[in-house]
Amino acid sequence: MEKFEKLTGIAAPMPLVNIDTDMIIPKQFLKTIKRSGLGVNLFDEMRYDRQGNENPDFVLNQPAYRDAEILVAGDNFGCGSSREHAPWAIKDFGIRCVIAPSFADIFYNNCFKNGILPIALPQEQVDVLMKDAEKGANARMTVDLEAQTVTTSDGESFAFEVDSFKKHCLMEGLDDIGLTLEKASAIDSFEATIGAERPWV
Amino acid sequence: MSPKTLYDKIWDAHVAHEADDGTCLLYIDRHLVHEVTSPQAFEGLRMAGRSVRAPDKTIAVPDHNVPTTLDRANAATMTEDSRIQVEALDKNAKDFGIHYYPVSDIRQGIVHIVGPEQGWTLPGMTVVCGDSHTATHGAFGALAHGIGTSEVEHVLATQTLIQKKSKNMKVEITGKLRPGVTAKDITLSVIGETGTAGGTGYVIEYCGEAIRDLSMEGRMTVCNMAIEGGARAGLIAPDEKTYEYVMGRPHAPKGAAWEAALAWWKTLYSDDDAHWDKVVTIKGEDIAPVVTWGTSPEDVLPITANVPSASDFTGGKVGAAQRSLDYMGLTPGMPLSEVEIDTVFIGSCTNGRIEDLRAAAAVLKGRKIKEGLRAMVVPGSGLVRAQAEEEGLADIFKEAGFEWRLAGCSMCLAMNPDQLSEGERCASTSNRNFEGRQGYKGRTHLMSPAMAAAAAVTGKLTDVREMM
Numbered sequence: 001m002e003k004f005e006k007l008t009g010i011a012a013p014m015p016l017v018n019i020d021t022d023m024i025i026p027k028q029f030l031k032t033i034k035r036s037g038l039g040v041n042l043f044d045e046m047r048y049d050r051q052g053n054e055n056p057d058f059v060l061n062q063p064a065y066r067d068a069e070i071l072v073a074g075d076n077f078g079c080g081s082s083r084e085h086a087p088w089a090i091k092d093f094g095i096r097c098v099i100a101p102s103f104a105d106i107f108y109n110n111c112f113k114n115g116i117l118p119i120a121l122p123q124e125q126v127d128v129l130m131k132d133a134e135k136g137a138n139a140r141m142t143v144d145l146e147a148q149t150v151t152t153s154d155g156e157s158f159a160f161e162v163d164s165f166k167k168h169c170l171m172e173g174l175d176d177i178g179l180t181l182e183k184a185s186a187i188d189s190f191e192a193t194i195g196a197e198r199p200w201v
Numbered sequence: 202m203s204p205k206t207l208y209d210k211i212w213d214a215h216v217a218h219e220a221d222d223g224t225c226l227l228y229i230d231r232h233l234v235h236e237v238t239s240p241q242a243f244e245g246l247r248m249a250g251r252s253v254r255a256p257d258k259t260i261a262v263p264d265h266n267v268p269t270t271l272d273r274a275n276a277a278t279m280t281e282d283s284r285i286q287v288e289a290l291d292k293n294a295k296d297f298g299i300h301y302y303p304v305s306d307i308r309q310g311i312v313h314i315v316g317p318e319q320g321w322t323l324p325g326m327t328v329v330c331g332d333s334h335t336a337t338h339g340a341f342g343a344l345a346h347g348i349g350t351s352e353v354e355h356v357l358a359t360q361t362l363i364q365k366k367s368k369n370m371k372v373e374i375t376g377k378l379r380p381g382v383t384a385k386d387i388t389l390s391v392i393g394e395t396g397t398a399g400g401t402g403y404v405i406e407y408c409g410e411a412i413r414d415l416s417m418e419g420r421m422t423v424c425n426m427a428i429e430g431g432a433r434a435g436l437i438a439p440d441e442k443t444y445e446y447v448m449g450r451p452h453a454p455k456g457a458a459w460e461a462a463l464a465w466w467k468t469l470y471s472d473d474d475a476h477w478d479k480v481v482t483i484k485g486e487d488i489a490p491v492v493t494w495g496t497s498p499e500d501v502l503p504i505t506a507n508v509p510s511a512s513d514f515t516g517g518k519v520g521a522a523q524r525s526l527d528y529m530g531l532t533p534g535m536p537l538s539e540v541e542i543d544t545v546f547i548g549s550c551t552n553g554r555i556e557d558l559r560a561a562a563a564v565l566k567g568r569k570i571k572e573g574l575r576a577m578v579v580p581g582s583g584l585v586r587a588q589a590e591e592e593g594l595a596d597i598f599k600e601a602g603f604e605w606r607l608a609g610c611s612m613c614l615a616m617n618p619d620q621l622s623e624g625e626r627c628a629s630t631s632n633r634n635f636e637g638r639q640g641y642k643g644r645t646h647l648m649s650p651a652m653a654a655a656a657a658v659t660g661k662l663t664d665v666r667e668m669m
């Protein structure tokens with residue numbers, strides 16, 4: 001997995017609440033058996049018309065935001081399905097960090113498995129960041145995972161919370177499965193115990 | 202011993218390892234797999250040279266992509282990318298030696314209907330699937346939730362999940378439901394009350410007389426939509442109804458194993474003085490038959506209400522409500538019961554079980570659907586379909602003018618040929634009314650099977666109580 005340490009980049013504003021996984025990557029793009037290549041279809045139904053032409057009003061189509069690496073959005077980002085295609089599409093587009101007042105649970109977890117940092121901040125702080133993002137390409141935000149801070153283009157800084165284990169894995173780019181397999185003996189003995197106690201499982 | 206909730210008890214019984222910071226390896230008893238969220242996980246295993254740790258606890262069934270028309274055995278009914286996904290599952294199931302119900306098997310169906318039906322889902326288990334509606338299995342008092350594809354790979358390889366414990370939330374529905382009010386109305390009303398983010402960070406336990414009174418099918422409907430309320434999982438404590446449903450199922454324990462299991466299952470309830478981080482109480486008698494008007498499952502109103510206007514809301518919801526109204530093509534102030542529909546879809550893992558079909562058929566018996574309407578029933582599994590045919594329900598649907606389909610997810614998410622066209626308005630028993638969910642620019646109103654059947658007859662959103 002790609003490491004995430006510190007990022008300075010353009011932030012795209014999406015001041016919508018309840019941005020769901022069907023908006024992020026509509027179901028017709030789930031028919032892939034690969035993880036890559038979904039970036040062109042990120043937010044497909046908002047980004048393109050039926051003929052596949054870009055909708056010029058959509059934020060990621062505007063010249064200032066085509067290379068956005070950060071997304072600032074409304075409450076309950078990523079609600080809906082468990083599809084990991086959502087973070088795959090976000091990452092493939094080039095976005096490495098999403099900032100919102102809150103995230104849906106499964107989406108939040110999925111981000112960490114794919115080198116994306118989701119940051120939950122209080123609404124008032126997200127409002128400040130949203131304003132900053134609206135300034136366009138001149139406004140570069142800085143996200144520092146080590147220090148757990150987001151800094152606006154004006155130098156205003158906000159601290160965020162992140163689970164220490166998730167932070168560690170993201171900063172080191174660690175593979176979960178490899179880490180868990182180091183504890184195989186604990187799983188073996190647990191399996192032996194429940195095999196005796198709950199044989200019907 | 203300190204008092205515990207049901208969630209605490211199941212959690213404690215499955216922690217295989219706990220790190221100093223509270224990060225746990227939770228042991229997984231059942232892993233359900235479908236074709237859409239698993240190919241990349243199996244590919245990951247292959248690339249790392251890993252095997253499936255517990256193939257006996259892993260069950261796969263294709264459901265999202267499969268066509269539900271009677272001619273689906275003909276390969277041409279599937280688009281090429283759908284066929285590749287289903288074939289990948291065929292191959293992965295075979296190569297890794299996991300239980301499998303192929304499209305041609307009568308037991309095939311929506312993964313969340315097949316699991317309980319085959320007795321794979323049992324009280325006190327941990328159940329996961331790369332699908333958010335895994336919450337359905339919580340109806341058995343199993344800790345069940347959706348996971349992403351990386352986690353699917355993690356469970357395949359290690360039979361565990363890296364987890365931190367969620368908070369406990371109690372949702373109590375007291376007293377009795379009024380006539381015409383169903384499990385779907387309960388679960389939608391709870392989301393209407395708490396919002397789609399109200400359950401974020403929690404595992405919900407549903408309790409109270411109205412929940413106890415529900416059948417297992419109804420309980421599955423309630424837990425199914427815990428995810429729309431933002432919760433990781435929904436739970437209902439097992440009782441006699443649960444045991445009766447489970448007993449005799451193909452993979453349920455038998456003989457002495459049954460007795461041992463039963464003894465443990467009977468300890469699975471929340472202790473009286475257990476701690477809850479959040480409590481929501483709703484009176485059963487206050488719940489009405491409801492429909493959704495917008496594009497979020499929290500946009501719920503009684504069928505007797507009028508379409509709201511954006512100014513009825515506050516904060517970020519004002520813009521969202523306006524966007525919903527525009528998308529749905531609705532005028533504020535208009536009675537919901539005057540909204541005309543084009544299509545009716547009865548099915549999905551929320552409402553594709555036998556009891557749902559019975560409820561819809563009870564309304565449709567001796568009636569016809571409104572002329573020009575498109576209406577389909579898609580049973581949740583081949584076995585539900587067979588039972589409905591045996592009970593004469595299929596004939597009622599067909600005589601009323603419904604299409605009688607084969608099992609699958611169908612128009613719940615339109616990954617298969619069943620889709621809404623632009624602007625088409627659907628009365629649907631599924632679980633998500635998101636923009637584009639049932640087809641590009643399609644408009645979805647969520648409701649119970651009985652309400653969907655009533656809408657099919659009148660061609661408008663309809664209060665089923667007028668037809669009872």
Ligand code: SF4
Nearest residue numbers: 334549550610613614
């Ligand atoms: S029926 Fe709908 S919600 Fe249920 S598993 Fe299928 S697509 Fe998902």
